[in-house]
Amino acid sequence: MAFTLDRETMNKIPNRPARAKPSKLPLFAIVGLIVTTIALVVFGQRNNMGVVKAPMAIPLDTRDIVFVIDEANVIQINDLQTGAKIASYTDAEGEFVLVAKRALDRMAPASKAAETTPYRLEMWRSGIVSLTDTLSGQRLNLNAFGKDNTAVFSQLLNTNNTTDKPTANAAKTN
Numbered sequence: 001m002a003f004t005l006d007r008e009t010m011n012k013i014p015n016r017p018a019r020a021k022p023s024k025l026p027l028f029a030i031v032g033l034i035v036t037t038i039a040l041v042v043f044g045q046r047n048n049m050g051v052v053k054a055p056m057a058i059p060l061d062t063r064d065i066v067f068v069i070d071e072a073n074v075i076q077i078n079d080l081q082t083g084a085k086i087a088s089y090t091d092a093e094g095e096f097v098l099v100a101k102r103a104l105d106r107m108a109p110a111s112k113a114a115e116t117t118p119y120r121l122e123m124w125r126s127g128i129v130s131l132t133d134t135l136s137g138q139r140l141n142l143n144a145f146g147k148d149n150t151a152v153f154s155q156l157l158n159t160n161n162t163t164d165k166p167t168a169n170a171a172k173t174n
Contacts, residue, residue: 059122061157064134066118067101075101077156080118086156096149100131100140107138121157129153 044050064080073091075098078084089097104119120132129150132139142150 057124057126059124061123063121063157064118065121065156066116067097069098094152096145096152100142100145100149100153104131104133104136104138104140107133107136121153123154123157129157 063086065086066078066080068076068078070076074088075091075094076088077086077097079086088094091098101119105117118134120134122130122132124130127143129142130139131142131153142153
């Protein structure tokens with residue numbers, strides 16, 4: 001027996017209203033907001049409007065240095081201007097010095113001669129000590145590696161072209 005509805009029964013069932021299509025207004029509003037934001041950012045950057053720039057700071061102390069690593073992995077640090085030996089470390093003593101130099105070498109273009117690259121060691125007013133590759137302009141904030149490691153480089157700034165070796169554990173002994 002088949003189930004069929006006659007016309008009279010069909011008329012008694014209320015018609016469901018057709019599903020309303022969702023409004024596209026929110027979608028257009030979101031897309032418009034994103035496009036407007038991108039346009040304002042590009043306009044602001046091109047015209048220096050709303051761009052916050054840090055003023056150029058002047059370092060408190062600066063020294064240009066060159067790293068020389070011999071066959072026995074002794075790291076010698078020389079003053080670039082005078083050529084005087086500032087410090088030398090064995091592989092175990094100067095591990096962080098070597099790590100910092102290699103980090104800058106990795107960031108630098110492959111075409112430059114890494115062995116003779118001059119580096120600029122700087123102490124900033126805020127207490128930050130940085131090591132900058134003078135050829136590529138890459139800067140390594142040494143404070144990010146802890147007080148002990150920063151102290152090793154800070155001592156290189158404070159030595160006045162002497163060959164007295166700053167100790168790698170200077171911050172630990174104080």
